[in-house]
Amino acid sequence: MGDLEHHRRLAKEKRDAAIEEYDKGRWTVVGDLTIKAVEQAIEALASLENLHFHMKPRSAHANRIAWIKEKFPDLSKYMDMLWGTYGALGYEGVDGERAKKALEAMEVILNGLERETGIRFK
Numbered sequence: 001m002g003d004l005e006h007h008r009r010l011a012k013e014k015r016d017a018a019i020e021e022y023d024k025g026r027w028t029v030v031g032d033l034t035i036k037a038v039e040q041a042i043e044a045l046a047s048l049e050n051l052h053f054h055m056k057p058r059s060a061h062a063n064r065i066a067w068i069k070e071k072f073p074d075l076s077k078y079m080d081m082l083w084g085t086y087g088a089l090g091y092e093g094v095d096g097e098r099a100k101k102a103l104e105a106m107e108v109i110l111n112g113l114e115r116e117t118g119i120r121f122k
Contacts, residue, residue: 003052004119007044011037011121015110022099030099031089034106035082041113041121042068068109075112081105 018033042064043054051067053060065083069076082105085098110121 003047004044007040007047008119008121011040011044011110014040015106015122018103018106022103025096027094027096027099028089031086031102034102035086037106037121038079038082038109039064041110044119044121045071045113045117072112072116075109078105078108078112082109 014033014037018030018037021029021033039061043052046053046064046067053063053067056063065079068079082102085102085105088098089095089102114120114122
């Protein structure tokens with residue numbers, strides 16, 4: 001299985017799981033899964049440029065963020081929103097409204113990536 005399809009499938013799986021966990025009220029898990037879904041989508045698209053951020057775990061998060069902000073600057077504020085919400089959910093974890101915002105940011109990012117590239121993540 002190629003990197004694109006592998007990471008695309010993982011992005012979809014994590015997106016679907018984030019929605020399911022939201023419905024169950026598991027806010028910290030929503031935070032984790034929304035960011036992971038977006039990271040997998042980034043890995044999928046970056047693999048088309050022969051970039052594999054996950055191969056260097058220490059710098060992977062920062063490199064993914066820099067890559068998406070460079071390639072898709074209109075999604076930058078949503079990435080910032082998602083990371084902020086992820087941090088708040090990870091440490092506080094009791095806020096369903098923040099979990100909802102994480103889902104919304106994830107959807108905007110995935111929809112934007114789909115629209116720009118034609119690659120489906122849902």
